[in-house]
Each structure stands twice: as C-alpha cells, then as structure tokens.
Amino acid sequence: MYRIDFLNIVKLAWMDYDSSRAISTVEDISAKVSTNHVYKISFDDGRFIIAKLSYFGRHEHFVEDHTIINSLSNNLPYPYENFLSRSLMKGNQLYVYRYTDNLIDAWVVFYRPIKIKKRLPKRLNESQIATLGRQMAHFHKGCHLIRNTLPPSSKTLNTDIEHLLEIVNSDFGAYEHRSKEGVIQEQTELLFENLDKFKFHNLPKIPVFVDWNIGNFSVSSSLKLFSRWDYDWFRMSSRILDFYFLSRVVSDVGDRTVFTYNIGPLMEDRFILFLKNYHEVFPLTATEIHLLKEVYRFFILNYVIKDGRYFFHEIYASKLQNEAYQRYFPSIEKEFDADKLLKALNL
Numbered sequence: 001m002y003r004i005d006f007l008n009i010v011k012l013a014w015m016d017y018d019s020s021r022a023i024s025t026v027e028d029i030s031a032k033v034s035t036n037h038v039y040k041i042s043f044d045d046g047r048f049i050i051a052k053l054s055y056f057g058r059h060e061h062f063v064e065d066h067t068i069i070n071s072l073s074n075n076l077p078y079p080y081e082n083f084l085s086r087s088l089m090k091g092n093q094l095y096v097y098r099y100t101d102n103l104i105d106a107w108v109v110f111y112r113p114i115k116i117k118k119r120l121p122k123r124l125n126e127s128q129i130a131t132l133g134r135q136m137a138h139f140h141k142g143c144h145l146i147r148n149t150l151p152p153s154s155k156t157l158n159t160d161i162e163h164l165l166e167i168v169n170s171d172f173g174a175y176e177h178r179s180k181e182g183v184i185q186e187q188t189e190l191l192f193e194n195l196d197k198f199k200f201h202n203l204p205k206i207p208v209f210v211d212w213n214i215g216n217f218s219v220s221s222s223l224k225l226f227s228r229w230d231y232d233w234f235r236m237s238s239r240i241l242d243f244y245f246l247s248r249v250v251s252d253v254g255d256r257t258v259f260t261y262n263i264g265p266l267m268e269d270r271f272i273l274f275l276k277n278y279h280e281v282f283p284l285t286a287t288e289i290h291l292l293k294e295v296y297r298f299f300i301l302n303y304v305i306k307d308g309r310y311f312f313h314e315i316y317a318s319k320l321q322n323e324a325y326q327r328y329f330p331s332i333e334k335e336f337d338a339d340k341l342l343k344a345l346n347l
Contacts, residue, residue, distance in 0.1 A: 004104055010039050010051045013097035013108035017090060026051075041110075049088065050113060054232075055106040056310035061155060062107050063096050065234050068151050070094055072207050075146045080139060083228055085114040116218045117226045123254030129270055131223045133277030136246060139225055140239045141282050143206040150207065153236035157195065157298050161188050164306040180325055187301055187329055194294045198287050203238040210235065210299075212245040214255050232311070233303065240288050240295050247271040260323060261304060263296055263331050272344045279345050286347040293336040300328045 007026050014023055027040040029050075037053040054062055066087055073084035088095050088110040097108040124132065165188060168181055195201065209216075210233035217228040235241070247265035249255075250273070265271055275284070304324050308317040 006037050006053055006106075007039070009099045009106055010041065010053060010108060012099065013051065013110075014041060016097055017088070017095055017110065048113065050085070050111040051108055052111065053106055053108050055104050056307065059098060059105065059107055062109075063094070064151070064153060064155075065231065066096065066109050067094050068153060068207065068236065069231055069234060071150050072143070072146070075149050077142050077145060079224070080142050082115075083139075083225065085111040085227075085229055087111055111229075114227050114229055118219050118221060120214045120219060120223075120249065121254075122214070123252075124250055124270075126270075126273060128223060129250045129273050130277045132246075132250065133274040134281050135219075135223065135225050136242070136274075137278040137281035140206065140242075143208075144204060144239070144282075147204065147206045147236075150236070153205075155235050157200070157237065157302075158192070160302045160306070161191060161298070164188070164301060167306060183325055183329060184301070184305065187297060191294055191297050191301065194291070198291050198294075200238065200291055200294065203240075203288065203291075205236045206239055208235060208237050208239060208241045209233060210241050210245060210303075212242060212249055214249055238288070238291070238295075240292055241298075243292060244296050244299055246274065250274045261300065261320060261328060263328065263335050266292060266296065267335060267337060267340065272341065275341065275345060284345060284347070286342055289341045289345070289347060290338045292341070293332060293338065296336070297329075297332055300324050304328070 007028070010026055011023060014021075022044055024042045024044050027042070028037070029040050030038045039051040039053070040048055041051055042048040069084065070087045070089075073086045076083060095110065099106045099108070120132070121128070164184070168184055209228065209231065211230065213230075216230040218226045220226045244266065247268070250270045251265040251268055252270055278284070303311060304320050308321055311317075312320065
C-alpha cells in the first residue's frame, strides 16, 4: 500500500521557501481526532515555525482564505493586533507551496509561532459565560470595523451547498451517501428557502472562524481573548456562524472527549446568558436570531455531511454522519425555538 510522506512534503515546501536555513527536526503536532496536518519545524539555531498542510477543498480557496486571514491579522484594531498568527511571506506575497502527484494535491502554508496563555475550563461558570459573551461581541465589533479593508472572498453558504449537491450526484457521492440523497435534498431546499426568506445574504459579512472549540484559542487571566489558531473553517460571512460552536463552549455538559453535534446547546439558558451579554455590547437583530436555525442546518450539511471525512478521522466521521440523519436533522424543526431567544433579548 502506497503511503503519502507528509513530512517530506513539508520539507520540500521549506526548501522551496528558504533553502539557506537548514531544518533540524520536523514534529507532527496535529490534533489526533482530525485529518488536519500541523507540524513544528525547528532549525539549527533553536528557532521554529509552524507548517500547515491541507489537501481537501480547492487550492484557490486555501490561498484565498489565508490571504484574507493574513490581511485580517494586520488590520485588526487594538487589542487584537496580535490575536492571530501571521503567515510567512515571500517577497510581497503570501507563500503557499503546492505539491501534486498521482495520489494527492496538497498545499502548505507557514505560520509564525503565536503566544498562548490560558485555556478556558472545560465547563464554564455563569460569570465566565457572561465575560465570554462580552469578549466575543468586542471581537466581532473589531472584525466588523475593518471588514471592508479585506481581500474579496468567493465562498458563500450557497456555493458550499451547491458543491455538496454536486458530490451527491457524482458516482463517488452516490456511493457514500446512498439512500440518503432524499434527506440531503430536503434539507438543502429548506436551507435555501429560509436563507432567502430572512434575507441572510443582506447581513454584513465579517471574518468568522466557526470552530470555537476551546482548544483553538487562549485567554488572559481575566478571560480576555488573547490568541487564536486553527483556521480550517474560516470564511467571510455573518457573525452568527460563530454562535453554534460558542453555544457548545458554554453548554452545561462542557467540553467532552467524545463529542456530538446536537442542536440542544442553542436552547440552553446558559447560551441565553451568553447572548444577553453579547447583545449588550454588539446588539443582535431578530432576523439573526431566526437564522440561527439555518446556521445550524448549514453546519451539519457542510461540515458533517460534505466535509466530515476530511475534518474527522473515519470513526468520528461515520458516527457524526449517522447521527445527522437519525437525530440532528429531525431535531431542527422540533427543538429550535426562536421565540424563546427573542423574548430573552427583548426583540
């Protein structure tokens, strides 16, 4: 069986970037529940940089996303000027290495190391939830402020879901999603219908990272946002795309090793506490609250059904996709109650 030598691809990328600096070691520091590849490259002088290798999606989207993130990292106002890791440039352009052979099309980008402070506790208390709500509102306000200074983005919710439908209608997709095509079609139609109904595409587009798992960012001792890494789900879209994962961060069960993607956290009183504090700093609209249901639907369709086998190892991907058909999709209309959230926010 042919084995892809990811370490060698990373070494080739560095040789192409700057062959004058000899590599001492390359260490795989990837999260073990994911198929993402992240490496620490150390040099003879004791310095190091971080390399990220990806091979799913489209090369042009990978380059586009990292170009936007690099611009964002430079343009974010105080106190977020050092919140994001910056990618290495070569000349006046973001450096991205592309490796292709008969098995793989892979891309490598290099990051400067970023300082990390405290991680949030696995289960937050109410004071910590309130602080996080205000912190996320301030961060979103910063992103909203500089949104018009960033390079253009071609990805939208529509293009991602249209790509899912293309996959389902392909020979490979017909095999992977056999007998589930009807469910996928029904859910995509509901998504498109409600996005149009509530005019989602008229909402301001800001940088959103979507995956706010507590392992992806750090905070100061006073719980102020300090640094953020892992940009796999980055996109330019409405701020509400961040809210499902944030509801999971503040949920009653807290962070878990064996995870699931139930809609329940969006309805918890703990998330309402988060929303109230967020709303005081950066007010939400009734339209955005109604659309939280569709954000959740999109998350399941895009990140679990379409890309699950790229983001998660096989055992997790199969588990989550089975749960999507059996539990997640049926729960959307039954469990999400926009009126409960609207009442809590006096909207």
